[in-house]
Amino acid sequence: MKKCFxxxxxxxxxxxxxxxxxxNAVILxxxxxxxxxxxxxxxxxxxxxxxxxxxxxxxVGSGQAMKMGEKGEADVLLVHSPDAEKKFMxxxxxxxxxxxxxxxxxxxxxxxxxxxxxxxxxxxxxLKRIAASGSLFASRGDNSGTHAKEKTLWKGAGIxxxxxxxxQQTGLGMGQTLNVAxxxxxxxxxxxxxxxxxxxxxxxxxxxxxxxxxxNIYHVIEINxxxxxxxxxxxxxxxxxxxxxxxxxxxxxxxxxxxxxxPLFFPDAGRNPAxxxx
Numbered sequence: 001m002k003k004c005f006x007x008x009x010x011x012x013x014x015x016x017x018x019x020x021x022x023x024n025a026v027i028l029x030x031x032x033x034x035x036x037x038x039x040x041x042x043x044x045x046x047x048x049x050x051x052x053x054x055x056x057x058x059x060v061g062s063g064q065a066m067k068m069g070e071k072g073e074a075d076v077l078l079v080h081s082p083d084a085e086k087k088f089m090x091x092x093x094x095x096x097x098x099x100x101x102x103x104x105x106x107x108x109x110x111x112x113x114x115x116x117x118x119x120x121x122x123x124x125x126x127l128k129r130i131a132a133s134g135s136l137f138a139s140r141g142d143n144s145g146t147h148a149k150e151k152t153l154w155k156g157a158g159i160x161x162x163x164x165x166x167x168q169q170t171g172l173g174m175g176q177t178l179n180v181a182x183x184x185x186x187x188x189x190x191x192x193x194x195x196x197x198x199x200x201x202x203x204x205x206x207x208x209x210x211x212x213x214x215x216n217i218y219h220v221i222e223i224n225x226x227x228x229x230x231x232x233x234x235x236x237x238x239x240x241x242x243x244x245x246x247x248x249x250x251x252x253x254x255x256x257x258x259x260x261x262x263p264l265f266f267p268d269a270g271r272n273p274a275x276x277x278x
Contacts, residue, residue: 026053026235029065029074031145032173034218037193037264039255046251047242053235061144061173069093069221072228076236077221078243080191081145085219094221095233099273100243101252101265102217105149107208108178108195109135109187117187118207124156126208131159134166136186140177141169145216150189153213178202191216193256193264217268217276220244244269 034040035057044055058065058074062081066088068074078100079085089097107117107126115133117126130137139161140147154161161167168186170177174194181188182202195206220240225233242248249267256264268276 024053025056026076026232026239027056027074028076028078028239029058029060029068030078031062031080032059032175033191033194034078035059036175037197039265042251042255043248047239051238053238061142063143069223072231075223075232076239078218079145080216080218081148082217084148085221093224093227095224096222096240097219098240098244099268099271100218100220101268102215102276103192103265105189105214105216106192106195106206107187107189108204109207110185111205113207120208123153123208123211123213127153127157127159130187131161136166136168136184138177138181138186138188139167139169140174141171146174146189146191196260196264215276
């Protein structure tokens, strides 16, 4: 009887190891903006303390985060590429998608502003000025939410920049792309939070902002365990619930005020998506 118990225990242990099971671990695939801005440094410890789960954060572009979700390589996503998210849900990879927060994109560049984009009345006009002047524009080029927004704006401007010498795709995250733009005294599209968090080391300034097209909206998405039985669906749901909870939403609304005098993100849980143009 004792040998049988030991054998069963050994089989269970081997199965757990082979499946990579870790019931108290949650794999979060999210954008570089939530990491680079420092927001996750505030939210994740609070979630871990409250829930008992341990979060493994993988910070990539929204497109890559959703690719991970499609392969069952994450338990939950925090992303900001609404059109791609809708397709992700329509294809059955997610079981729930909830509005969390927003901030905005801005176009930044050197204070000398060689393309004179500060005089633009819209983001599209700003890009047209950059193209006309031949000034360097650094693009993430990584299918992130920021890159998706940028491509939409270029399309609105009637410009395909990809074969132009002044257009440089870095294939890097937001912080690194800003470093490239700063080093070469070029322009870049960035979320405001990441820029403000890194601004002191960049020598760049915000030159185009306030256009309604520059709204940057984040959702939390739980991965479908029917497609991927090994995902930690319970942990993913716990994280998603936390992100829309009153406590977390308050923390999001406070983040950045002490350092920048204004919040870097605006909480939206429970808000009518139509009010954000969704």
